[in-house]
Amino acid sequence: MIIKKCFFTFLLSVGLLMSGCSGRVELNELLIVSAIGVDIKEDNTAVHFQVVNAGGSAGGQGGAPAGASGGAVYTYSVTGKTVYEAVEKASTILPRKLLFSHVTCIVVGEEYARQKGIDGLFDFLERNHGIRDSMLMLVAKESTAKNILTIYTPIFKNPAESLRNRVKQSAAATGVAEGVQEKEVINWIHGQYRDPVIQGVERVEFDNQADDTQNLQNIDANNKTFRITGLAYFKKDKMKGWYNTKQTRGWAIINSRAHEMFILSHKCNHSKGYVGSLIKGIKTDVTPKVHDGQLSYKINVKGKAILQEVTCKINVGSPKELKKIEFQIEEELTKELTSVIDKAQSKKLDVFGFGKLLYDNHPEMWRKYKKDWAEHFSDANVKTTVNITLETVGARVESIHEQ
């Protein structure tokens, strides 16, 4: 009995102890990949891995032994027929094992997106359990992913982190609050209802020096930073073109992606100047309607505005003027909405998910329209109503220009 027990315990412990260690990787055996870039190279796929040099990133740490400095990140580039081949080929040039679970963004070169289409990336990204599907997706505007990933950024030692933060920061300007995530793009491409859009990124000033840590010493920051641009629109997985900022903002409002947004209206009566305000609590309601075979959409936008800047001579104290300001903001927003709707309809790309809305509300009509949805989409009648309430005029009432 005792022998049996001992044997059982021995088996259990050996089984437990021996089996486990296989998955064990120490932190200093890993290369943390912070961003992936994809470019086209001849007919192949060039994949760039921006990896974190822990010793260089966490500078000033007491534990980091001297000598383990250098740049905060390095970018390795490999070429393969597919992403997976590139990853496997990378093992020949990489010093450590790649850790994909901390990838913050994937940057696709514009040429790759236009010529090859981004569909080829997704199977690897989805199949690998280590990769988060919530990572951001970006298109390098008129550039390559390599250009975006070979730059040292100030403030953030990790450029990928800087990039992600830029997406968050730019929300008020571009309207797209959380950026576009990889899983959304997959849903949009492979769902039957809509065509994807992806945010664009570019370098503010192109400078070959930016890939050198020495450049971080230079006070001029514009040559080592990114700009989040408008959206790149796709026809399924092939990129077709760019939306300008106005259109991007319109897209964000229609898709309820805008949390807050600044707006500058410049219609001052009798005088030059501008009125700037921040719009918060934007709520968008899109309802499809089918009337006599004619498809129409009604977009209802509500929001609250906070007055930020007045550079013309208007009497902010008077309710009449405030109404005017409200009206101007509404006009501006309507312009943004119609601009993106017109563009989308002319390109016949349903980037708003109108098809999905139709399916949700009138499934029988969707089944009818499904076959040539692009045509029906471009023919649809879209009406917009914007209703903005000016909530506060800020810390002062009268503009200094009134005196």
Place this chain on the structure above:
Amino acid sequence: MTHPFFKRKRHISQKETSRSEEKLPVSADIHIDLAKIKELLGNSIDVKVIEFLHAPVKFAVCYIEGMVNKQQIELSIFEPIKRWQQTDCKKKPEELIHQLETAAPLYTYRHFDEITAAVLKGHAAIFVDRVDAVYCLAIEMWQARGVEEPQSQTMVRGPREGFVETLQTNTTLIRRRINTPSLRFNLSEVGKITKTTVLIAYLDGIVDQDVLTEVKERLKNINTDKVFESGMIEELIDENGYSPFPVFQSSERPDVAAAALTEGKVVIMFEGTPFVLITPTTFISFFQAAEDYYHHFDLSTFIRLIRILSFIISISLPAAFIAFTTFHHELIPTSLLVSLGAQREGVPFPAFVEALVMETIFEVLREAGIRMPRPIGSAVSIVGAIVIGESAVAAGLVSPAVVIVVSLTAISSFVSPYYGFSGAARLLRFILMVLAATTGIFGMIFFLFGLIIHLCALTSMGKPYFTPLAPFQSGQQKDSILRFPLWWTQTKLYSKWSKKS
């Protein structure tokens, strides 16, 4: 019942060894008796036999030096007897004993085993010629430590008195707190050689009878030569011998013991140790300090939650650190991962070895801190601070994060009000670390499930150990993890209010 795999075999002695000659009856001849008692107690220098063999009524007094009140021997025994001897009237030897002027209890024994036992306990045995009995006067007194503040269970607010090594003082300390006639101290004796006095204290009418009989039964079943501390008894009467968790609360605070008595628990007290055992006990009671009831309820509840948190930390933090940094890199925020990675650059050992080395160093320092002579204490703490803190990191042996993890764990393990309980966490921590290093969080969860099952299976004196939680009792929740306000349940206002609603 528990699985036979985990059941413990208990050796119960059947044969009681007793020497037949000790059953010898006392003879009427004082010379024979004195010879006999000298033979039984041997020629120890601390055994004093004062003989008065030329007095009209021959008598002798036998006691052990240092265990009796010598002054009282003189005043209550010698003086009155001397006066009586000097009077002229006819003296009967039976009357001698009535001359004593004392309040101490007097026992009459007719067998030598009883006499030796009494003398060894500090009684003064009075032998009288032509009387076939020996009188024992309980005038024991010895050098004892005064009542001081308890060392192992300190508190900010609360009584400063602690139990001492003398049983009599300890019973007084409890008696003074519970002024009820139903308080009982039942005498019992343990140890074939040491014959240590054990008291079973309980409140008649409140105590759980099953527990009381169980305690008595188990104490009776002990077959050991020696007992010096309550910890030895604890191990001897523990039904879960292999479990690291203590199922007795050992306390040196009279207020804790008194509170336990009023809750219907049994308190086992020992001669020679300030620690009493409280049984039956629950897992949660090890997170409850006496001070909880002396402070405001919201603060006490908060502190209890802190204690539970620190118990969890002290059991699982190093293991969690190992699991996260070697298996589950995706669970660490990126910037922290980078920082941890930077610290690990150049560290030659796996995280498990790092943590194990630091834990071992800490345990060594802790043990050294307890055992070393007081004057060199500062030297050890300096070395400890340098080794643990600075040099191990500077030498590249361990990463700073591991130092933080180990020191946080160490601090957390001191939070439990009961030292014995933190020992369980200390031991389990190492097992958990091995599992975390081999199978990651999977192994940890596997182990923690097993731990919960084990805790649910434990019993203390036949009562469930995890009780207000595992056999869930909603009525007892007001004083388990949380401490509800006392006025919720213990004032008349509340009962009126609850009747109304």
